[in-house]
Amino acid sequence: MNCFKIICSLSTFLIFIYSSYSQNSGYKETQLTQEGDNRYASYNKDGTKIIFESNRDGHWQIYTMNIGGDRQKRLIKTNSNDRRPTWHPYKDIVLFESDRTGQSEIYMYDLETRKTSVILLSLHGNKTHAQFAPNGVEYIFNLEDTSEDFDIYIAHSKGRKPRKIVDDAFVNRYPHYSPRGDNILYSSNKNNERETDVIYLYNYITLERSRLSYFKDHSFHPIWSFDGRNVAYAAVIKDEISEIYTMRNDGIGKKRITFNTTEDILPNWSPNNQNLLVTRKVGSNYQIVRVFLNHPLEQE
Template sequence: MIKKTIILLVLVSSFNALWAQTALKSEKCLTKNNVDDRYASYSPDGNWIVFESNREGYWHIFLMDSKGQNEQKLTTNSADNRRPSWHPNGKKILFESNRSGKFELYTLKVKNREVRKLQTPTENGELIFATYSPNGKNIAVSFRESEDRSNIILLKRTGKLVRWLTTEDRRSFYPKWSNDGKEIVYFSRKETENQDDEIYRLNIKTGVESRLTNWAKHNFCPSWSFNNSRIVYVTSMEDLRPEIYIMDADGSNKTRITNNEDGDTLPNWHPKENRILITAYRAGNFEICELELH
């Protein structure tokens, strides 16, 4: 019994060393609604936040300032408008909508609400989780062919296909660019028999790839810091809620950031890297919350 106890203590100690939780300076929710608010990101200057909300039945794109005030509804049609992301100039938003019957990519000018559909290759699937490259010339996006098969493709900003970045028979989702535009991170089940999500780092030019996580169950929703040195992401183990973690860009120094009664997901960095936006499950709904780091 004593031997088993010692082994257990060693394992717990090793676990805590690997997933060391750092104290947050503060955590606050910017939205408090009886609906779901999700998928938030800061504008390139850090002054605005774009997010999606289903407060009116359909999913729509909303804008608010960085303090959670001055909300504006950006889309008005009778369809779902989802997963917004910023153009690097801060004047335009890329999002997906099923207004044509399946999810395709659209752009929206923040100033005058002008919406334009991109001419994208969606004959045999749909496009989700799209993001602009830092220079605004390209788009990385997940092309979903079925529930169990999706890959990352590279488009021109007009929507024209450049090439496939992954060609797997499993799920690969959620590409996010490094700030120098040379690499993306994403998560995939390609090496786990379609069971567990793991995070990968891919060089766009060379195709060289490295796996950054190797932990039972799910590691997902990665996002680069603006100086490319760190990656924030989500880990969810079996029967445990998802929590926010940070690791170095090479996959080392994995550090736990949140420890809440309910799950936290979809993290995105502030340009100054002192704050992170998350989608947090609170009181029965998803809300947009902000983590301030020491």
């Protein structure tokens, strides 16, 4: 009987510790945007400026702001939807997608010359989720053949030699280069009966493939840290709200970063790997939140 009481007391204590950890864990955060829907935030190469998309003016446009959230300004003024901006690895050039021609095409904007140019590709379908390779010459992107078929391509930044590297009849999205440029992260529903996404790693030089997240979870929006050691991603665990997690580049050491009652998606690392930009559902809109990984709340 005494042993039973001890076990019950110990169980109660462990439940208390777990509850306290779940409620109080996480990191110091700052909300950077307030107006409209704001998504797909990322740092420039120096970590001094953030680029993101916003529909605050009625349609999707590209904005920049300082890392503290001040000096938010529209970068390009058009009547089309300009979306999902990403930075060049070492120049002040932005890669983005726009529906100016009636379908989504990839464009470049030079912040120094203030000139926009389209990357013409002889491929039919919407081109989305573009990102420069570390060499700054090639880029990776999604081609949407149908709503149920997203393939992954690599092409020269001048539109030459597009080649398909992930080709199947499933949804393969959010491709992202490793810092060395040899591995690609992406999420896909190909091995999960199309029910949830799983994160995959593909070395398109050696053609080796590996899976980094669990089949039972819905894992998506993977992105490398700048040193290539870790991956941040969004995941829905046990049908809960989407939260942000990190793991090592081999899929080991998964760690939950955000603890909220609303959706967290689209993580992106700072160049020093010390904070994450996250897109969070705040009320009826999405806002950009900065999460300080070097300021865990349980240690304050």
